[in-house]
Amino acid sequence: xxxxxxxxxxxxxxxxxxxxxxxxxxxxxxxxxxxxxxxxxxxxxxxxxxxxxxxxxxxxxxxxxxxxxxxxxxxxxxxxxxxxxxxxxxxxxxxxxxxxxxxxxxxxxxxxxxxxxxxxxxxxxxxxxxxxxxxxxxxxxxxxxxxxxxxxxxxxxxxxxxxxxxxxxxxxxxxxxxxxxxxxxxxxxxxxxxxxxxxxxxxxxxxxxxxxxxxxxxxxxxxxxxxxxxxxxxxxxxxxxxxxxxxxxxxxxxxxxxxxxxxxxxxxxxxxxxxxxxxxxxxxxxxxxxxxxxxxxxxxxxxxxxxxxxxxxxxxxxxxxxxxxxxxxxxxxxxxxxxxxxxxxxx
Amino acid sequence: xxxxxxxxxxxxxxxxxxxxxxxxxxxxxxxxxxxxxxxxxxxxxxxxxxxxxxxxxxxxxxxxxxxxxxxxxxxxxxxxxxxxxxxxxxxxxxxxxxxxxxxxxxxxxxxxxxxxxxxxxxxxxxxxxxxxxxxxxxxxxxxxxxxxxxxxxxxxxxxxxxxxxxxxxxxxxxxxxxxxxxxxxxxxxxxxxxxxxxxxxxxxxxxxxxxxxxxxxxxxxxxxxxxxxxxxxxxxxxxxxxxxxxxxxxxxxxxxxxxxxxxxxxxxxxxxxxxxxxxxxxxxxxxxxxxxxxxxxxxxxxxxxxxxxxxxxxxxxxxxxxxxxxxxxxxxxxxxxxxxxxxx
Numbered sequence: 001x002x003x004x005x006x007x008x009x010x011x012x013x014x015x016x017x018x019x020x021x022x023x024x025x026x027x028x029x030x031x032x033x034x035x036x037x038x039x040x041x042x043x044x045x046x047x048x049x050x051x052x053x054x055x056x057x058x059x060x061x062x063x064x065x066x067x068x069x070x071x072x073x074x075x076x077x078x079x080x081x082x083x084x085x086x087x088x089x090x091x092x093x094x095x096x097x098x099x100x101x102x103x104x105x106x107x108x109x110x111x112x113x114x115x116x117x118x119x120x121x122x123x124x125x126x127x128x129x130x131x132x133x134x135x136x137x138x139x140x141x142x143x144x145x146x147x148x149x150x151x152x153x154x155x156x157x158x159x160x161x162x163x164x165x166x167x168x169x170x171x172x173x174x175x176x177x178x179x180x181x182x183x184x185x186x187x188x189x190x191x192x193x194x195x196x197x198x199x200x201x202x203x204x205x206x207x208x209x210x211x212x213x214x215x216x217x218x219x220x221x222x223x224x225x226x227x228x229x230x231x232x233x234x235x236x237x238x239x240x241x242x243x244x245x246x247x248x249x250x251x252x253x254x255x256x257x258x259x260x261x262x263x264x265x266x267x268x269x270x271x272x273x274x275x276x277x278x279x280x281x282x283x284x285x286x287x288x289x290x291x292x293x294x295x296x297x298x299x300x301x302x303x304x305x306x307x308x309x310x311x312x313x314x315x316x317x318x319x320x321x322x323x324x325x326x327x328x329x330x331x332x333x334x335x336x337x338x339x340x341x342x343x344x345x346x347x
Numbered sequence: 348x349x350x351x352x353x354x355x356x357x358x359x360x361x362x363x364x365x366x367x368x369x370x371x372x373x374x375x376x377x378x379x380x381x382x383x384x385x386x387x388x389x390x391x392x393x394x395x396x397x398x399x400x401x402x403x404x405x406x407x408x409x410x411x412x413x414x415x416x417x418x419x420x421x422x423x424x425x426x427x428x429x430x431x432x433x434x435x436x437x438x439x440x441x442x443x444x445x446x447x448x449x450x451x452x453x454x455x456x457x458x459x460x461x462x463x464x465x466x467x468x469x470x471x472x473x474x475x476x477x478x479x480x481x482x483x484x485x486x487x488x489x490x491x492x493x494x495x496x497x498x499x500x501x502x503x504x505x506x507x508x509x510x511x512x513x514x515x516x517x518x519x520x521x522x523x524x525x526x527x528x529x530x531x532x533x534x535x536x537x538x539x540x541x542x543x544x545x546x547x548x549x550x551x552x553x554x555x556x557x558x559x560x561x562x563x564x565x566x567x568x569x570x571x572x573x574x575x576x577x578x579x580x581x582x583x584x585x586x587x588x589x590x591x592x593x594x595x596x597x598x599x600x601x602x603x604x605x606x607x608x609x610x611x612x613x614x615x616x617x618x619x620x621x622x623x624x625x626x627x628x629x630x631x632x633x634x635x636x637x638x639x640x641x642x643x644x645x646x647x648x649x650x651x652x653x654x655x656x657x658x659x660x661x662x663x664x665x666x667x668x669x670x671x672x673x674x675x676x677x678x679x680x681x682x683x684x685x686x687x688x689x690x691x
Contacts, residue, residue: 086423
């Protein structure tokens with residue numbers, strides 16, 4: 001059904017009418033609307049009075065009602081307190097900015113209900129597109145967004161099928177890199193500290209660890225899987241206490257943690273217990289957040305190209321918004337190991 | 348327009364075979380009750396067509412959407428993400444969503460976000476951390492806020508007393524002064540301050556408070572080195588301070604970095620230079636960022652109740668409007684840890 005704009009409805013006041021009434025140029029009216037800082041206060045007041053007299057609708061809600069969209073993107077992030085995600089956001093921001101779009105950040109805080117509320121609201125606001133690190137990558141709400149015309153790109157997660165673009169890092173490879181590094185350093189008993197298992201990355205990094213361990217021909221029981229409730233500093237400390245509690249012959253000489261926050265907690269617990277890193281326990285983290293290099297013993301970590309991840313995701317989204325012939329892509333970045341004092345050289 | 352047209356209320360009414368008014372009442376609620384079977388038919392039609400009420404259209408009718416815009420200077424700084432977390436938790440209790448806007452401290456971006464939030468008819472705006480001494484920028488932001496307030500929006504600021512809105516004021520001066528007094532009490536005598544850029548109010552206030560406390564207790568003013576208000580800035584400032592001290596023999600026994608991030612950078616610089624923090628040189632920060640409670644040695648700092656600050660700001664924008672500008676003061680608390688042991 002064709003829709004004729006304005007047909008049959010009384011014409012509302014236009015920018016032209018406002019300019020004529022206020023006795024200023026069209027450009028001045030436009031400046032009052034979009035760049036009020038460029039207009040003197042008296043002129044602005046005159047134009048605003050004219051708008052009020054004519055019933056001119058000056059807010060952009062009206063414009064976006066016509067075009068059906070507002071000039072912004074949104075990134076629905078899993079945890080605004082985790083430096084990994086804020087770095088990803090920075091990469092998205094750079095790409096959005098060069099396309100002249102604002103980026104809103106929405107923090108789901110790992111909670112499905114809050115995520116769902118944000119997505120519903122963003123769709124209603126008619127944002128140009130949504131980037132999301134979802135609580136659950138298979139959430140059907142994501143399909144609904146696409147079906148209703150809002151492009152979505154999945155960041156740092158993957159999902160089966162190819163109805164979305166996604167950008168992620170090869171976490172199995174990352175796990176392999178970490179554990180191969182420890183095997184190369186001569187460790188024969190290693191702990192993998194990670195959890196919860198419901199997080200895909202935790203599983204993938206653990207899988208990479210197992211693969212590296214098996215390929216080196218080491219006995220599976222000497223790779224100790226230490227599961228924890230959440231990937232946080234507090235859980236890393238708790239894991240440290242559990243490692244100390246193991247009988248000496250079962251105690252690992254190295255630990256690979258599923259993220260840096262866990263590794264920092266483990267590091268802190270180890271040092272405050274009077275043991276040394278890497279002498280008593282070598283530690284590898286994951287993410288290479290800024291604090292990793294600033295830790296008491298600078299932390300060996302698996303670096304992910306966080307800003308590139310965000311930037312590429314935003315580029316895919318912008319392509320999808322602008323190009324009717326857009327093809328979905330699943331981009332996988334390769335991580336790298338950054339070796340520092342927490343695994344190098346025994347003091 | 349790309350893709351299929353989104354379903355409208357008319358589509359839903361046609362699909363359900365009811366009038367537009369009935370469809371609207373069934374979906375949006377009304378004083379007039381819709382018969383249950385009609386309501387069910389409308390809801391089924393809406394679900395089948397994938398109808399979502401357009402927030403913009405609703406906002407125009409109702410005057411506000413259920414969001415709060417929070418402008419922060421740098422979301423990767425735990426100071427701001429902790430404030431944001433406290434504000435978001437409180438917002439959730441009121442059924443509000445928080446739209447985070449990362450300004451990067453850039454006036455143009457701040458203005459763009461303010462304009463976008465105004466267009467979206469956001470219910471309230473909270474500004475955190477654009478407290479610059481740049482008078483022109485401040486007045487531009489004030490103008491934008493004023494036009495937002497004129498349209499019925501509500502706004503509050505955190506630690507920016509120059510804006511014409513309700514404000515949560517952080518007692519930076521008092522907290523830093525108390526820290527200086529405690530450090531003198533521990534036996535330190537020669538202090539240096541690592542500060543951010545001079546036009547950053549938060550940095551200037553903390554510097555001034557510390558200097559005042561130090562001067563009153565020791566009769567001398569602390570030295571200072573300025574750099575970026577970041578970890579890298581702290582590292583560079585500390586490196587320069589150590590080099591200068593070695594060159595001209597003016598070594599200090601204690602360093603106050605005006606925020607925790609700078610302090611962590613300073614710790615890294617000390618480590619690199621082979622200076623042992625604690626026994627050889629005391630280092631203190633400001634904010635008590637949770638992630639940094641785990642650094643070794645534990646960092647002496649001034650604890651700010653950051654999550655509470657976010658909550659307070661939200662209370663200000665959701666509470667009854669008052670004719671007079673309100674101020675809520677928040678005070679810090681000195682927390683002594685291993686990085687500043689008593690001087691023997």
